[in-house]
Structure formats: C-alpha cells, structure tokens
C-alpha cells in the first residue's frame with residue numbers, strides 16, 4: 001500500500017491507441033473518481049455490481065446525473081443471460097449511440113460491460129473505471145471484452161477499445177487483501193515476461209505502462225501480446241476445473257509457477273531462476289482440490305485460445321522478465337507427455 005500512498009496525488013493523463021478509430025484517454029490519480037464527472041459530458045449510464053455500486057457507483061451516477069444499473073458480482077456477471085438482461089435495460093432506457101456506458105468495478109464488470117458496449121446498437125462509447133487492482137493493471141487496459149460459457153472462460157468476446165480509462169488508486173482502500181493479491185499476481189506475471197523490475201513490484205502506473213507498451217504493438221493478439229498469457233493456459237483450466245471456486249488471481253499465481261516449471265523442464269529456464277520464482281510465490285499459493293486428475297486438467301486446456309491445429313500452446317520464459325520468442329509466435333505446442341512432470345509438481349509442491 002506504500003506505493004499507492006505515494007501515487008495518491010499524482011495525476012497523470014495520457015492517450016493510447018488500440019485501433020485506428022478510437023484513441024483511449026488514460027487518467028490516473030488519487031481522488032480522480034470525485035473529479036471524474038468534470039472530464040466527461042453527455043448522456044451516460046453507470047453499471048456496477050451491488051457492492052461497488054454502493055461504495056462508488058451510486059455517487060458517480062449521481063454526479064453524472066446518470067441512471068445506475070446493477071449486475072451480478074464476479075464471474076456470475078459474465079453470462080449470456082446477464083448480457084441479454086442488461087441490453088434490455090439499456091434499450092428500455094432509450095440509449096443512443098452517444099450514450100456512454102461507465103463500467104465501475106472489477107475485471108468481471110469491465111469484461112461484461114465492454115462486451116455489451118461493443119454490441120449494443122453496434123457500439124456505444126465505453127468508459128472504464130476499474131476499482132480492483134487487477135482491473136486497474138490488466139482488465140481495463142487492452143480492449144478485450146469477454147463472457148464465459150460452458151466451454152470455459154472468455155470464450156465469447158470482442159476487441160473493443162474504451163474511450164477512456166479512469167484509474168483512482170484511492171478506491172483500493174476498501175479492497176480485501178485477497179483481491180489485492182489477485183492484482184499483484186498480474187503485475188508479477190507482467191514482470192515475469194516483460195521486465196524483471198515489475199516482478200515482486202506493486203507499482204500500478206508502471207504496470208499499466210508495461211501493458212500498454214505490449215498491447216499497442218499487437219492489439220489483436222497475433223504474436224507479442226500472447227506473452228501476457230503466461231501462466232494462463234494452466235490458470236484458466238484450474239478456474240474451470242474448480243468451478244471458479246479459486247479466484248482468477250489465485251489461479252494465475254499457481255499457473256505462473258507451473259508454467260515456469262514447464263519452461264525449466266523443456267530446457268529454456270535455468271533451475272536457479274525457477275527456484276527463485278517458486279520460493280517467492282510459495283507463501284501465496286492456495287490449496288487445489290485433490291480430486292482432479294491430469295487428464296481432466298488437460299481436457300480443460302483444450303479450449304485455450306492459443307490452441308492451433310489441435311495443439312495446446314504455452315508461453316515459455318527463458319529468464320525472469322523474458323519470453324522465448326519462437327520466431328514471433330511467442331508460444332510453442334506442448335504435449336501431454338511433456339507436461340507430465342509439471343502436473344506432478346502441481347499435485348505435490350509444498351504449501352498444499
């Protein structure tokens with residue numbers, strides 16, 4: 001939290017570009033939520049989950065003179081049912097193509113509202129106001145939207161850049177330690193693949209800049225952007241396997257160590273680097289259900305979006321802060337046989 005205090009009064013504004021048509025304005029600074037209405041004009045609708053709605057959404061809606069719509073909390077929001085209900089509510093309100101949707105909340109809210117904004121009337125202006133650390137450093141940056149279905153996480157979605165992202169680190173004061181760790185997991189992941197300085201860091205602004213650097217070079221995830229998927233082939237499978245009982249961040253923490261283990265096993269990462277990673281993460285890893293089998297986990301990986309020609313592909317690192325480029329693909333096919341030892345590590349590693 002020290003870093004957040006230091007950043008409290010820093011107000012930074014910049015732009016980034018993910019598509020030819022939309023320039024995203026990024027606003028960052030403590031207390032920004034209060035000032036947020038002065039940054040925007042025009043008609044708006046604020047959308048939050050009940051908890052965030054009560055904490056921040058209602059006040060923002062009042063200041064914007066906008067209605068507040070509530071959606072379910074967390075992954076429950078990311079479904080076709082909720083999309084349909086929200087679209088009905090928006091159309092009932094008489095939104096037009098200039099009505100901005102303000103998504104106030106965690107990553108699940110960003111993903112759902114982003115998706116709805118991209119399809120309602122073929123596209124409404126979108127303003128993201130992330131209130132979790134994870135949403136600030138990851139879900140609100142990069143223009144990806146998504147909902148889940150029975151085949152897995154984020155299987156349906158769009159690339160849809162927001163008009164603005166408003167990051168006010170002050171709102172993190174109400175966030176639980178567990179949710180905070182979820183965000184740190186994504187900052188440390190970024191450090192593992194991009195810059196060792198971010199590994200073990202809690203610097204929100206540097207993490208945002210790091211992610212922007214990657215997504216601007218490859219907005220549609222054709223190559224370089226895949227590095228941000230490190231740890232996620234395993235984490236998405238774990239989330240689905242546990243029926244989302246472990247959080248996205250908890251799954252990412254485990255996924256990052258497991259995929260570092262795989263990187264070592266396949267001869268890319270030095271053992272000493274893996275040991276450094278394993279030792280640092282050990283205190284944060286959660287218990288996995290003992291009932292799962294490697295076959296079940298492998299089956300869950302079948303829906304990974306990096307999959308090509310039936311092969312499951314992994315982002316692999318050759319040192320902390322650097323990904324193996326694989327001629328610009330930034331990932332490599334891995335067989336079940338090659339994963340054996342990593343599955344064994346997952347089932348036996350200490351602290352579980």
Ligand SMILES: NC(=O)c1ccc[n+]([C@@H]2O[C@H](COP(=O)([O-])OP(=O)(O)OC[C@H]3O[C@@H](n4cnc5c(N)ncnc54)[C@H](O)[C@@H]3O)[C@@H](O)[C@H]2O)c1
Nearest residue numbers: 051074106107108109131132134135138139144171174175
């Ligand atoms: N689109 C992307 O690029 C991208 C990237 C990373 C993650 N994601 C998605 O983000 C989701 C995870 O996001 P998350 O970790 O923010 O979880 P979340 O959205 O489920 O929110 C977690 C919880 O925190 C509460 N909360 C939010 N802000 C709060 C605050 N300031 N104070 C107190 N409580 C608060 C919420 O009510 C909720 O209960 C996943 O669905 C994941 O797939 C998307």
